[in-house]
Amino acid sequence: MLTCKEAEKMVMPYIDEMLGEEELDEFLEHMESCESCREELEIYYTVSVGLRQLDSGTGVFDITGALEESMDLAWLKVRAARLRRIACYAVGTLCTTGVLVTLILQLRIWWQTGWKW
């Protein structure tokens, strides 16, 4: 679990989409459970997205909604990463099991045929 200080340091990287999947995971978990960091994120997000919009002149839009959307997307990314890790693990286990089973079957064949070399 992140401390508030650690989470605070990740706010700007989050907005710039610079967080890795693991960091993003921890960051989002913290934002779900910590009201004060969540408020901090909202303020930073509003300011930085607002400024960027002034720069690009895209006009007014729903910044709080955009943050919600951004966090939904981030969650999706984290979930996809989790799924990928589980899938990798499952495939790895399957491969290992497959090799082991083949080896055992092969040994049984050798044993049954009386080790004819």
Ligand SMILES: [Zn+2]
């Ligand atoms: Zn916090």
